[in-house]
Amino acid sequence: MYFSIEQIDPHNEPALKAWWEVGQAATAGRASMPWPVWEQMRSIATTTNPERALVFLAAIDGREMVGAALAAHPLLENTHGVELELYVRPDRRREGIATALLAEAEALTRGAGRTTVWSAALVPPGGTAPGEAFAHARGFDVASRESMKELTMADYRARRQAALDAVGGASDGYEIVTFDTVCPEEHLVSFGRLLGMLNAEIPLGDLDLADAEWTPERMRAAEQRQVAIGRHVLTAIAIAPGGTVAGASDVRVNDTSPTQGQVGITLVDPGHRGRRLGLALKVATHDLALSSYPRLRSVETSNAEVNTHMNAVNEQLGYRTVETVLELQKKL
Numbered sequence: 001m002y003f004s005i006e007q008i009d010p011h012n013e014p015a016l017k018a019w020w021e022v023g024q025a026a027t028a029g030r031a032s033m034p035w036p037v038w039e040q041m042r043s044i045a046t047t048t049n050p051e052r053a054l055v056f057l058a059a060i061d062g063r064e065m066v067g068a069a070l071a072a073h074p075l076l077e078n079t080h081g082v083e084l085e086l087y088v089r090p091d092r093r094r095e096g097i098a099t100a101l102l103a104e105a106e107a108l109t110r111g112a113g114r115t116t117v118w119s120a121a122l123v124p125p126g127g128t129a130p131g132e133a134f135a136h137a138r139g140f141d142v143a144s145r146e147s148m149k150e151l152t153m154a155d156y157r158a159r160r161q162a163a164l165d166a167v168g169g170a171s172d173g174y175e176i177v178t179f180d181t182v183c184p185e186e187h188l189v190s191f192g193r194l195l196g197m198l199n200a201e202i203p204l205g206d207l208d209l210a211d212a213e214w215t216p217e218r219m220r221a222a223e224q225r226q227v228a229i230g231r232h233v234l235t236a237i238a239i240a241p242g243g244t245v246a247g248a249s250d251v252r253v254n255d256t257s258p259t260q261g262q263v264g265i266t267l268v269d270p271g272h273r274g275r276r277l278g279l280a281l282k283v284a285t286h287d288l289a290l291s292s293y294p295r296l297r298s299v300e301t302s303n304a305e306v307n308t309h310m311n312a313v314n315e316q317l318g319y320r321t322v323e324t325v326l327e328l329q330k331k332l
């Protein structure tokens with residue numbers, strides 16, 4: 001091998017910048033999930049994350065970085081696996097660089113006593129991309145298929161009233177409360193209980209993922225990290241007549257990229273479904289995102305293809321599929 005695989009220290013700024021440039025070049029053609037701008041990546045890489053430990057790997061040929069990988073080790077649950085991203089510069093493909101990065105990541109995974117590697121490949125709807133062939137060649141299974149969808153704010157504005165009309169009086173009695181990142185203290189425990197249901201309630205396909213326990217301490221720590229990296233989690237929660245948090249949705253916007261948002265989670269408690277809360281919550285978060293970021297141009301969301309109810313809500317809002325996400329899993 002004429003290149004070497006090395007772990008880089010994210011506080012070594014020139015090394016991290018070279019790593020970021022490889023990822024930027026490798027993802028330049030994708031239709032969704034824009035590669036984070038440099039300031040955002042630096043902030044993500046150097047701010048302690050209580051949820052995950054990050055390991056940055058690089059493939060180096062002489063004085064050039066040609067491949068990059070990020071292995072995120074969940075620390076609180078799903079500690080049996082590692083989430084892996086792999087990127088190879090387009091002019092250096094099919095030289096075995098990703099294979100070598102994967103081998104190193106797998107060695108680290110085993111060394112940490114973990115047994116599963118999760119990754120993802122983006123492909124055009126109905127088409128394919130190198131990530132799919134690579135995953136197939138290197139022993140990953142497609143554990144779930146998701147649609148990556150985009151909503152332009154022009155389309156949202158055109159559909160908003162019809163969405164509100166569709167909600168009508170269906171969620172009367174529920175109160176929608178919105179906030180930027182930091183949950184009001186009186187709803188914290190109940191919101192945490194709802195978040196704890198997420199993995200049990202969303203279709204995961206064959207992904208071997210367990211649920212999290214969201215204690216108030218953990219929620220506050222996670223919020224503080226979002227604040228520290230300049231990410232605004234613009235959230236709406238639905239409060240049932242008894243005071244319970246019955247549903248939640250959010251749109252995330254980074255201060256460094258105020259024209260683009262991403263939906264994080266959307267969840268309605270099974271006991272409170274059928275009242276159009278999903279749609280009402282999404283209208284509330286999109287309104288909040290637009291009023292907080294008037295330059296917002298579009299929001300992206302990703303849902304399992306089999307998630308009929310969520311897909312219906314998104315279609316009603318005007319979301320359109322732009323890419324397919326193959327959720328990959330490899331058991332070592």
Ligand SMILES: CC(C)(COP(=O)(O)OP(=O)(O)OC[C@H]1O[C@@H](n2cnc3c(N)ncnc32)[C@H](O)[C@@H]1OP(=O)(O)O)[C@@H](O)C(=O)NCCC(=O)NCCS
Pocket residue numbers: 026027085086087088089092093094095096097098099100119120121122129130131132133134135137138328
């Ligand atoms: C996917 C990616 C990381 C592969 O990097 P790479 O260094 O070219 O991969 P390798 O050279 O190690 O390929 C290993 C094997 O995967 C398969 N493969 C990789 N790219 C392929 C392609 N474009 N078409 C067909 N097979 C391909 C082949 O079997 C290849 O072995 P071979 O060259 O001996 O036939 C690279 O294309 C990339 O950066 N894509 C964008 C980011 C991405 O999709 N990452 C997620 C991957 S899980």
